[in-house]
Amino acid sequence: MSSIPPSSSTDCDEPQPLTDRQTGVLLFSILMVALCGIVYELIIGTVSSYLLGNSVYQFSLTIGFFMFSMGLGSLISKYFDNQYVRNFIFIEIAIALVGGICSVLLFMAFPFARVLYELVMYSLILMIGALVGMEIPILTTLLSQKISMKESIANVLSLDYVGALIGSVAFPLLLLPSLGLIQSSFAIGLINIFVALMNVFVFRHYLSNYKNILALCLGILVLLAACVFYGSYITRFAEKHLYFDQVIYSTQTKYQKLVMTRSVTTREQRLYIDGHIQFSTRxxxxxxxxxxxxxxxxxxxxxxxxxxxxxxxxxxxxxxxxxxxxxxxxxxxxxxxxxxxxxxxxxxxxxxxxxxxxxxxxxxxxxxxxxxxxxxxxxxxxxxxxxxxxxxxxxxxxxxxxxxxxxxxxxxxxxxxxxxxxxxxxxxxxxxxxxxxxxxxxxxxxxxxxxxxxxxxxxxxxxxxxxxxxxxxxxxxxxxxxxxxxxxxxxxxxxxxxxxxxxxxxxxxxxxxxxxxxxx
CATH class of the missing domain: 3.40.50.150 (Vaccinia Virus protein VP39)
Structure with missing residues (x-):
């Protein structure tokens, strides 16, 4: 069944039948949304464990507040208007921005505003979790235009769990060893903005301000791509302020973060593992x-x-x-x-x-x-x-x-x-x-x-x-x-x-x- 495009002057006010292509894009979006959400959760938990220690405590709080925030976001979504496609795209844009910079924000908050670190951490968890929670009801409602609500809920939840599994496996095995924490958050932000762009193209007839939204997505895409490309420089900048001395070696392994520093004044060298000093040459x-x-x-x-x-x-x-x-x-x-x-x-x-x-x-x-x-x-x-x-x-x-x-x-x-x-x-x-x-x-x-x-x-x-x-x-x-x-x-x-x-x-x-x- 072909979709019926809305008027060019206003967003679509009534739910429109979905094509098979649009349904496929929405289902793929659910998978990616879940993948990105769980990775942001893991990044915040890992950074906090790295900087504050006590990983059980940090991950427990991160997971608990994230799940609470998702529920809060789902509740808030019932007050949105029926411009489901537009709302979903704007939420994806917001997640791409907030989630993409979450790691570097935490690393910079720790040395420059230590007393505010927990506030920044919980604010990021609350924002990202709420935004992810808003998406599930919106996508479920959109899919119900093509299939029954029962089938829509089943598809959304099953793909949500599969995406979470993929993300939780990819983070320790692929993202963390190859990109590190800061570049991983930028890269996941890129996935969010790609999802937004894909929906902009596929549902462009539903959007009266299509060109403006497309320009916004492309601008954020360029910004996050530049952050990924220059991620190593950003990481070195963050590490410089985290360790104060010159960083002469740094790598994120499968197991831990290894950093060696050298004092500019005394030439003293130190080894850190996950932010904890292991030795000083002095x-x-x-x-x-x-x-x-x-x-x-x-x-x-x-x-x-x-x-x-x-x-x-x-x-x-x-x-x-x-x-x-x-x-x-x-x-x-x-x-x-x-x-x-x-x-x-x-x-x-x-x-x-x-x-x-x-x-x-x-x-x-x-x-x-x-x-x-x-x-x-x-x-x-x-x-x-x-x-x-x-x-x-x-x-x-x-x-x-x-x-x-x-x-x-x-x-x-x-x-x-x-x-x-x-x-x-x-x-x-x-x-x-x-x-x-x-x-x-x-x-x-x-x-x-x-x-x-x-x-x-x-x-x-x-x-x-x-x-x-x-x-x-x-x-x-x-x-x-x-x-x-x-x-x-x-x-x-x-x-x-x-x-x-x-x-x-x-x-x-x-x-x-x-x-x-x-x-x-």
Whole structure:
């Protein structure tokens, strides 16, 4: 059935029968609307997790407010006039603009107006969610002109769910690794404006102001295309203000955001993962000497060493100072982290090419999965993981994880874990110690001063025999000595042990403690 064009002077006031072509375009629009909506939701949740931490909290709030906003938008849509095509196109234009710039807005709000970040975040969620919610009733009503309302609702909801599935899969597998957060939002905005343009062309006879709407869509198309094209420059601009120092390396991998910076004045270089500092070239040796040398100085076999994390190769550099270490297995989930640890010139100089050592074998694998497999027994296990700022990392400080490590330790084996700060995150530090004590017979806690981090803590654990009261270091060091090691086991009153829970996968306490401790 052919459509009946309205008068050229006014928009169509009465619903018109749809052609098969128009119906197909509307159905395709539903798919794209759902795809774009879920990706915006994921982008906002990811950016907020990246900047604020606690991904469960951020994604829960993002999803909850987004769903609420969609319901609000659906309610508001009942007050629109019956110019369904025009209304749908204008809503798509608005989503393209607001959604397209959501990522860069959040990244710029954080350094320049930190107190307003949450307001900006929730405002974006509310606007995008409401706009997406407005579209579903409009499209359902339009389709009901061709098919029954029952069939229209079934088609709209089924395509909405399929589009959400496509978007939720495409974001982590395609968009985030290839485009990053800022360019992804621009690219999804382009999809919205393409949908608007497609409907402008197909329903042009329904629009009295067709040329003006077309010009508006084309203008926004050019703007978003330019943003995608210059996205890398925009990203560098945002990162410059986020990190303050010069960004010398930046990439978004499948697992995390890796950024290396260099101070213009001091030439100090830093590595950040998801916005959290991992080391500074000014004092990284202090951290890695305290992580590695105490555990390797304890008498007993140390031929087989396992490093969990540490893809930068700096812990491995310290381990390689011991000639009797025959084998080092290093496990890092991110192959890009392993690659730059081996190939990036700055890291190669810093880790003294440890990642290319014949004694070291690197595995790009999740540490939890790796340690849960049968394999050789290790004499020493060094856990060099990021702080437990989300639930994914929380499992790497759990009772279950330590139990798996215990099964992969030799009879005289020892494990050490970086354990965050006993000053800034006091309950976190002692929670890690308490969790280790649930699995192992003996634990030893100590701390060191790392200027970039503050007071930093470590926990060792073993089964056979108590820890010695003295340590001897027979390799060259820049910071740690026998005397400083003995002093490091004495905790000041404000860092002494406090009651803390045992962390487990079934009852993940640690990452919430981490967030709470940082708020104190």
């Amino acid at each position: 004092d990284e040796y202090r951290y890695h000497e305290n992580l590695v040398h105490p555990i390797l100085s304890i008498p007993g076999p140390r031929e087989k060493v396992l490093i969990l994390g540490g893809g930068d190769g700096l812990a491995a550099r310290e381990v390689l100072k011991y000639d009797d270490v025959e084998l080092i297995h290093l496990v890092d989930i991110d192959p890009e982290m392993l690659r730059i640890g081996k190939d990036l010139p700055m890291l190669k100089r810093l880790n003294e090419k440890s990642m290319s050592s014949e004694r070291l074998t690197a595995f790009s694998e999740d540490a939890f999965s790796f340690i849960n497999q049968p394999g050789i027994l290790y004499d020493r296990v060094i856990i060099d993981m990021p702080d437990p700022h989300n639930e994914a990392i929380n499992k790497l400080y759990s009772r279950e994880f330590y139990t798996m490590i215990k099964r992969r330790l030799a009879p005289e084996g020892i494990v050490v874990s970086q354990s965050s700060s006993p000053f800034f995150t006091r309950r976190v530090f002692w929670c890690i110690e308490n969790t280790l004590a649930e699995v192992f017979d003996h634990t030893l806690s100590y701390h060191a001063s790392i200027p970039s981090f503050g007071i930093w803590g470590f926990n060792m654990a073993k089964n056979n025999g108590d820890f010695s009261g003295s340590f001897e270091f027979d390799i060259p060091t820049r910071s740690i000595t026998e005397d400083t090691m003995m002093a490091s086991m004495i905790f000041a009153k404000d860092t002494m042990k406090v009651d803390s829970p045992v962390n487990s996968i079934m009852e993940p306490k640690l990452y919430q403690l981490y967030i709470d401790d940082l708020r104190i």
